[in-house]
Amino acid sequence: MPSDHFRTKGLCAAEPPDHHRERERYRELETSMRNIDQLPPAHSPLGMCPQPRHIQDPASQRLTWNKSPKSVLVIKKIRDASLLQPFKELCVYLMEENNMIVYVEKKVLEDPAIVGDDSFGPVKKKFCTFREDYDDISNQIDFIICLGGDGTLLYASSLFQGSVPPVMAFHLGSLGFLTPFNFENFQTQVTQVIQGNAAIILRSRLKVKVVKELRGKKMAIPNGVSENGVPASDWDAEAGKQVMQHQVLNEVVIDRGPSSYLSNVDVYLDGHLITTVQGDGVIVSTPTGSTAYAVAAGASMIHPNVPAIMITPICPHSLSFRPIVVPAGVELKIMLSPEARNTVWVSFDGRKRQEIRHGDSISITTSCYPLPSICVRDPVSDWFESLAQCLHWNVRKRQAHFTDEEGEEES
Numbered sequence: 226m227p228s229d230h231f232r233t234k235g236l237c238a239a240e241p242p243d244h245h246r247e248r249e250r251y252r253e254l255e256t257s258m259r260n261i262d263q264l265p266p267a268h269s270p271l272g273m274c275p276q277p278r279h280i281q282d283p284a285s286q287r288l289t290w291n292k293s294p295k296s297v298l299v300i301k302k303i304r305d306a307s308l309l310q311p312f313k314e315l316c317v318y319l320m321e322e323n324n325m326i327v328y329v330e331k332k333v334l335e336d337p338a339i340v341g342d343d344s345f346g347p348v349k350k351k352f353c354t355f356r357e358d359y360d361d362i363s364n365q366i367d368f369i370i371c372l373g374g375d376g377t378l379l380y381a382s383s384l385f386q387g388s389v390p391p392v393m394a395f396h397l398g399s400l401g402f403l404t405p406f407n408f409e410n411f412q413t414q415v416t417q418v419i420q421g422n423a424a425i426i427l428r429s430r431l432k433v434k435v436v437k438e439l440r441g442k443k444m445a446i447p448n449g450v451s452e453n454g455v456p457a458s459d460w461d462a463e464a465g466k467q468v469m470q471h472q473v474l475n476e477v478v479i480d481r482g483p484s485s486y487l488s489n490v491d492v493y494l495d496g497h498l499i500t501t502v503q504g505d506g507v508i509v510s511t512p513t514g515s516t517a518y519a520v521a522a523g524a525s526m527i528h529p530n531v532p533a534i535m536i537t538p539i540c541p542h543s544l545s546f547r548p549i550v551v552p553a554g555v556e557l558k559i560m561l562s563p564e565a566r567n568t569v570w571v572s573f574d575g576r577k578r579q580e581i582r583h584g585d586s587i588s589i590t591t592s593c594y595p596l597p598s599i600c601v602r603d604p605v606s607d608w609f610e611s612l613a614q615c616l617h618w619n620v621r622k623r624q625a626h627f628t629d630e631e632g633e634e635e636s
Contacts, residue, residue: 286424286425286426286604287421287423287424287425288391288418288421288422288423288424288597288599289421290421293419294325294368294419295325295326295367296325296326296327296328296353296366296367297319297325297326297327297328297366297367297368297369297370298327298329298362298368298369298370298381298390299312299315299316299319299327299328299329299369299370299372300329300330300369300370300371300372300373300377300380300381301329301333301373301377302372302373302374302376302377302397302398303332303333303336304336307397308372308373308397309336309338309339311372311397311408311411312333312372313339313342313345313348314411315370315372315411315415316329316348316352317348318411318412318415319415320348320351321348322412323415323419326353327351327352327353328352328353328354328355328362328365328366329352329353329354329355330354330355330357331356332356334349334352353365357384362384363384363385363386363387363388366390368390368391368392368393368418368599369381369389369390369391369392369393370392370393370394370395370415371392371393371394371395371404372395372397372408373395373398373404374396374397374398374399374400374401374404375398375401375402375403375404375517376398377394378392378394378403378404378474378596378598379474379475379574379575382430382473382474382596383472383573383574383576385472385594386470386471386472386594387594388594389594389595389596390597391418391425391597391598391599392597392598392599393415393418393599394406394598394599395407395408395411396408400615401611401615402516402517402611402615402616403513403598403611405600405601405607405610405611406599406601423599423600424600424602424603424604425597425598425599425600426529426530426597426598426604426607427529427595427596427597427598428474428512428513428529428595428596428597428598429511429512429513429529429532429553429591429592429595430473430474430511430591430592430594430595430596431472431473431474431476431477431509431511431534431589431590431591431592432470432471432472432473432589432590432591432593432594433470433471433472433473433477433573433587433588433589434468434469434470434587434588434589435468435469435470435471435571435579435581435585435586435587435588436466436467436468436585436586436588437466437467437468437582437584437585438465438466438467438582438584438585439465439466439467440582471573471577472592472594473511473573473574474511474513474514474574474596475510475511475513475514475517475518475574475575476508476509476510476511476514476517476518476519476574477508477509477571477572477573477587477589478506478507478508478518478539478571478572478575479502479506479507479508479559479569479570479571479587480505480506480539481505481506481567481570482567482568482569482570482580484566484568486566486567487503487504487542487566488502488504488505488506488507488565488567488569489501489502489503489561489562489564489565489566490502490506490507490559490561490562490565490569491559491560491562492507492557492558492559493557493558493559494551494555494556494557495555495556496556496558500546501562502538502541502546503541503542503543504538504539504540504541504542504543504546505539505540505541506538506539506540506569507536507537507538507539507559508522508524508535508536508537508538508539509535509537509557509559509589510524510534510535510537511529511534511535511591512527512528512529512530512531512533512535513529514535515527516611516612516616519535519537519548520616522537522538522539522540522548523537523547523548524548525548525550526612526618527550528604528605528608529598529604529608530604532552532553532554533550533551533552533553534550534551534552534553534555534557534589534591535548535549535550536548536549536550536551536557553591554590554591556588556589556590557588557589557590558586558587558588559586559587559589560585560587561581561582561583561585563583565583568580568581568582568583569581
């Protein structure tokens with residue numbers, strides 16, 4: 226993505242920084258996500274009132290273009306015939322009305338319904354196509370439009386392991402907690418985004434590093450992708466380690482897989498052992514992921530503006546093991562306990578599932594590359610709207626008020 230096209234609150238989508246710039250960027254992100262402009266002094270002289278705190282309204286976070294966007298990536302849910310017409314209408318509008326370069330995944334255009342549509346032929350020839358895990362388009366895209374459910378947003382996140390362009394997600398799937406836009410008046414809404422007239426929320430992601438001991442022969446790595454679909458790894462033959470990295474929007478799930486035994490994993494925080502998880506597994510999630518698998522496992526729901534990492538056990542064999550929230554700046558490390566009877570399995574936003582054995586480790590920190598998600602109204606209103614519409618949060622029949630006669634009897 227061109228580094229001079231998009232900015233928000235002083236955070237620019239840029240090319241991967243060097244180590245020093247990455248630390249500076251992380252500090253900026255942490256400050257931005259806390260949204261604290263001014264803090265009072267720890268102590269005030271006797272007789273003087275302390276300076277009041279001023280916490281910035283998250284709704285003030287706005288999308289700003291340094292240059293008018295020229296290229297857009299359209300992500301469509303695969304194998305869903307109901308999305309073909311919206312997809313065609315959107316692409317025609319972007320190309321013919323806004324003269325934009327439209328990128329789509331190659332397999333989207335291989336849909337038989339699109340291949341056999343002669344009226345869509347002239348537009349189809351204008352597409353720029355790519356293949357996941359083979360073509361790098363990270364520096365070609367100005368913003369992203371998703372058509373489908375929450376899975377399309379997670380897929381968009383997986384395509385960008387560095388800076389992520391702003392994402393506009395249309396609700397055309399089953400749940401749609403992360404896809405706030407309705408498609409009925411898409412022209413008006415897309416035009417507002419192109420003009421920079423939109424609120425935005427920075428959804429934190431997790432940077433996950435998996436270190437595995439090399440066992441047996443190496444897997445073949447064609448074009449930077451291993452044979453099981455895992456992104457290309459850094460091989461350290463001398464240390465006998467394979468290192469893989471992932472950017473995760475929702476959660477990292479460690480579970481017992483097909484084994485009938487309890488999983489038994491040690492959890493470290495900044496190098497200190499804090500607990501051993503004995504149960505079906507553990508979920509490490511972002512605030513965005515708190516309303517996904519974590520909430521089904523009993524965790525609290527956290528607004529995406531809150532800088533935090535959640536640790537949620539899955540069916541723990543303990544009555545006192547409750548989900549916890551830790552600061553966003555910590556580093557977690559998860560390993561099989563020496564006493565573990567079996568291996569565990571890990572997945573990243575439900576994808577790239579792989580086995581973790583003795584000697585392997587999973588390190589998790591907050592990424593310095595959040596996902597900028599475009600809002601319909603603002604981050605707070607959109608979140609509570611999703612809680613009400615998608616999860617029916619606190620839905621209850623209202624208690625009837627007293628009649629005049631009943632009120633007099635009570636008094």
